[in-house]
Amino acid sequence: MPVDIDAAVIANRRLSADYNVLSLAAPEIAATARPGQFVMIKTSGGQDPLLRRPFSIFEILRDSNGAPAGVSIFNKRVGAGTSLLSRVETGTRLPLLGPLGRPFEPVDSPAEAWMIAGGVGLAPFVTLAAALRDRGTKTTLYYGARRAEELYCVDLFEALGVTIVLSTEDGSLGTKGRITVPLGTALEQRPLGNPVKLFVCGPTPMMRACAQLAQVHGRACDVSLEQVMGCGLGGCYSCVVLARGADPSTGLGASGGKPHHTRTCIEGPVFDAQRVVWEAVAGH
Amino acid sequence: MDLSLQIGSLRLPNPLIAASGCFGYGVEYADIVDLSTLGGVAVKGLFLSEREGHPPPRIVETPSGMLNAIGLQGIGVHRFIAERLPELRERRAIVIVNICGTTLDEYVEVARILSDAEGVHALELNISCPNIKEGGITFGCSLPGTHAVVSAVRKVTALPVIPKLTPNVTDVASFARAAEEAGADAISLVNTFLAMAIDVHTRRPKLTNIVGGLSGPAIRPIAVRMVYECRRVVKIPIVGMGGIATADDVLEFMIAGANAVQVGTMNFVDPFIWAKLMDGIRAYMTTHAIARLQDIVGTVDTSAREKAWISS
Numbered sequence: 001m002p003v004d005i006d007a008a009v010i011a012n013r014r015l016s017a018d019y020n021v022l023s024l025a026a027p028e029i030a031a032t033a034r035p036g037q038f039v040m041i042k043t044s045g046g047q048d049p050l051l052r053r054p055f056s057i058f059e060i061l062r063d064s065n066g067a068p069a070g071v072s073i074f075n076k077r078v079g080a081g082t083s084l085l086s087r088v089e090t091g092t093r094l095p096l097l098g099p100l101g102r103p104f105e106p107v108d109s110p111a112e113a114w115m116i117a118g119g120v121g122l123a124p125f126v127t128l129a130a131a132l133r134d135r136g137t138k139t140t141l142y143y144g145a146r147r148a149e150e151l152y153c154v155d156l157f158e159a160l161g162v163t164i165v166l167s168t169e170d171g172s173l174g175t176k177g178r179i180t181v182p183l184g185t186a187l188e189q190r191p192l193g194n195p196v197k198l199f200v201c202g203p204t205p206m207m208r209a210c211a212q213l214a215q216v217h218g219r220a221c222d223v224s225l226e227q228v229m230g231c232g233l234g235g236c237y238s239c240v241v242l243a244r245g246a247d248p249s250t251g252l253g254a255s256g257g258k259p260h261h262t263r264t265c266i267e268g269p270v271f272d273a274q275r276v277v278w279e280a281v282a283g284h
Numbered sequence: 285m286d287l288s289l290q291i292g293s294l295r296l297p298n299p300l301i302a303a304s305g306c307f308g309y310g311v312e313y314a315d316i317v318d319l320s321t322l323g324g325v326a327v328k329g330l331f332l333s334e335r336e337g338h339p340p341p342r343i344v345e346t347p348s349g350m351l352n353a354i355g356l357q358g359i360g361v362h363r364f365i366a367e368r369l370p371e372l373r374e375r376r377a378i379v380i381v382n383i384c385g386t387t388l389d390e391y392v393e394v395a396r397i398l399s400d401a402e403g404v405h406a407l408e409l410n411i412s413c414p415n416i417k418e419g420g421i422t423f424g425c426s427l428p429g430t431h432a433v434v435s436a437v438r439k440v441t442a443l444p445v446i447p448k449l450t451p452n453v454t455d456v457a458s459f460a461r462a463a464e465e466a467g468a469d470a471i472s473l474v475n476t477f478l479a480m481a482i483d484v485h486t487r488r489p490k491l492t493n494i495v496g497g498l499s500g501p502a503i504r505p506i507a508v509r510m511v512y513e514c515r516r517v518v519k520i521p522i523v524g525m526g527g528i529a530t531a532d533d534v535l536e537f538m539i540a541g542a543n544a545v546q547v548g549t550m551n552f553v554d555p556f557i558w559a560k561l562m563d564g565i566r567a568y569m570t571t572h573a574i575a576r577l578q579d580i581v582g583t584v585d586t587s588a589r590e591k592a593w594i595s596s
Contacts, residue, residue: 001315004556042553047348047501047529051552080345097555228341230350231552234312236305237328237354238343261336261357266312282340 002233003028007096009088010061010070015152019120020086023061023072029098030060030068035106035128036224036270039071039098040232043081043088053081054229054265056123056201057099059156060130071098074123074153100232101269104128104199104222109137111195115162116142116183116210118202122153124224128199129160140165142186144179144206148172180209187217197221200273204281211273221273225281227264234266242280243271285569286576289323289543291521292444292469294406296323296378296544299534299577300561303525303548304329304382304408304448305354309368310375317558319377323544326380326472327364327372329410332390332397334360344481344490349500349527350549351479353493356384356413361394365401373403380406380446384413384420385433392436399441407443409433412450412475414497424450424475427462434466444469446523451503451510452478460514460522472523472546473514474507500549501527508540515541515582529557531564541582 007024014020029039040052055073063069077086088094106128107113113132115125122143132139139160144167145151151173154164165182166174175182179202190196198221200210207223214221230236240261259277262268287298302310304326310319319325337357344351359367364381372379381398385391391409398404411424411433423429424447434447447463449456451474463471476497481490489495507526514522524542528534529550537545550557569577 004554049345050348050350050500050549051345095554228343230343230352231306231555233308233316233555235308235555236343236352236552237308237337237357238340238352240337240340240342240357242339261339280339 002098002100004095004097005029006093007070009090009092009094011090012088016149018077019152020075021058021072021153022075022085022088023070024094024096025070026096027067027069029096030071033057033060033071033099033127034103035131036104036124037099037101038232038269039073039096040100040229041073041085042095043084049081049084051230052095052097052232053085054100054226054232056224056269057127058123059126074120076120097232101265102267104224104270106131106135107137107195107197108135111137111197113137113139114142114183114186114196114198115139116179116198116200116202118144118179118206119150121202121206121224124201125199126153126156126160129157129162133160139163142167142179142183144168146170178206178209180206180213183210184213187213187219192218198273200224207273208278208281211276211278214273222270223273223276224269225264225271225276226269229265232265234263237261237263239264241268241271242277243267243275244277245275285566287565289521289578291406291446291544293442294378294444298323298562299538299542299544300558301326301380301523301544301546302551303546304380304410306548306551309364309372310377310379311368311371313555314371314375316555319372319375321562322377322558324378324380324405325372326382326408326546327368328358329356329382329384329413330358330361330364330394331356331384331386332361332394334358334363338493341490341492344496346479346481346498347502349498349502351481351491351496351498352476353491353496355493361397365397369401369403378405379403380408382408382410382448384410386420388423388433388436391433392440395437396440399443404443406469407437407441407445408472409437409445409447412448414450414452414476414478414495421450424459425453427458430459430462431466434463434468438467446470446472448475449473450475451506456510457513457517460518464518464520468520470521470523470543471514471518472525474503474510474526477503477506499527501529503527504533508536511537511542512540512584531561531568534561534565535568535580538577538580539582539584541584543578543581
């Protein structure tokens with residue numbers, strides 16, 4: 001059940017002009033959050049910006065005894081709300097609602113987990129990598145950006161024992177080109193008898209391309225979708241994506257099994273990639 | 285301390301109602317809000333059949349407010365009764381169903397079906413959604429249309445009938461009067477203001493539907509004025525809404541003339557708002573020694589202004 005906490009900013013770690021990691025004290029949320037879930041943050045005390053912003057939980061923060069103490073978010077400065085979060089000072093309190101949404105469904109050995117991240121789509125994968133490590137699942141991160149300087153926090157994944165595959169569009173680090181290049185090669189080389197599940201988060205064209213690769217190679221694929229969200233609780237119907245079939249956990253869906261405007265907040269943000277009608281997902 | 289009020293045959297324990305379109309079907313919030321403590325839950329607008337609504341993006345933030353063009357996505361009245369109403373009954377919610385239609389006959393049919401359903405307490409007639417072309421708003425923007433749909437629904441239901449008025453008319457009070465004359469038990473206002481936002485870089489509208497409805501604190505003073513105008517011409521209860529964020533906002537609407545209020549957009553911002561509003565109302569009643577909250581309805585004191593006007 002989600003709770004709303006007036007969470008103090010513990011740290012604001014700047015990664016670049018546009019990216020920062022914001023750590024927030026929220027033991028109640030940290031204690032129950034599962035990989036792929038999100039929080040809704042009020043970015044200002046006033047009414048402009050008015051609405052909260054959804055953020056994947058980036059890390060579960062623990063105190064010196066290992067007890068859950070808070071969560072961090074991976075913020076990219078885009079608009080008014082993310083700009084406020086970019087420069088927020090330590091000690092500031094921000095209303096934080098969570099944890100929200102349907103989590104990733106991890107896999108167990110002998111299956112492997114391949115996480116594919118593009119840009120700010122790195123956000124849900126630290127918590128997933130930690131959960132997979134705890135289960136002893138062999139995990140690889142495929143992480144792409146335009147150039148080397150835009151690949152952040154790779155050390156967090158290395159510390160979790162994750163195999164790292166990088167790509168940059170300018171070739172400054174890792175494979176030159178988009179992350180689907182090394183991913184496609186790896187999928188082709190992997191024998192069908194060796195199960196692997198894909199977990200994808202990033203720009204819409206990248207997720208669509210990964211979903212197609214997963215389908216062609218007959219691999220399970222979860223995507224974490226980001227949509228403009230009003231409430232995070234299923235109240236406003238803003239964050240819909242066109243998805244096929246019924247939600248496996250709630251049974252919600254259109255009668256007759258037609259593609260249906262499905263709420264990303266409560267039926268997602270994690271979807272089976274093959275449920276999503278990609279042609280209808282707004283690109284960003 | 286008495287916070288209750290009467291709408292037709294329906295007794296509400298307090299004036300705080302969750303606004304239609306802002307609270308799903310109520311069940312989405314049942315784990316975090318005790319639905320039985322609310323004055324009512326106005327569920328998302330229902331047509332006879334399912335509707336998919338508009339493609340996203342469906343909302344855009346604006347200063348102290350937001351535009352929406354959801355397009356009345358909904359599961360239709362039959363699935364609502366089968367799949368959502370049982371839980372609302374179990375949670376002891378006072379259920380106000382917002383009903384829609386593309387034709388007069390559809391309103392009547394939806395009203396008839398809901399009148400036979402156990403656990404529906406009132407009908408709010410959506411004749412004011414700015415986001416769909418057919419039906420709805422065409423009734424709400426015409427005095428004969430408003431009269432016709434209210435009286436037609438009135439004839440087929442014993443439930444309290446609450447037409448929800450649009451602010452996108454020149455004189456909302458005349459629509460309030462038309463609704464009262466047609467037999468409405470109460471009126472609710474305001475629905476959203478038709479509005480638009482444009483991305484200057486792409487020169488495209490920010491909403492797929494091009495235009496949408498503005499809600500939130502940005503509209504509150506206009507909504508208060510409209511409630512005030514309606515109070516002067518109708519005797520039936522008024523359910524006021526428009527950007528209510530605090531207990532003072534609730535009280536402002538009530539003093540302007542609302543018997544109850546709905547909270548919509550600010551529930552998105554703070555889903556735990558209900559207890560805070562209730563605490564604030566109780567504190568106000570204590571401070572001002574008010575035993576019955578309904579005693580403040582329509583008590584705005586304009587006498588000083590009127591005297592000044594006469595003497596000038």
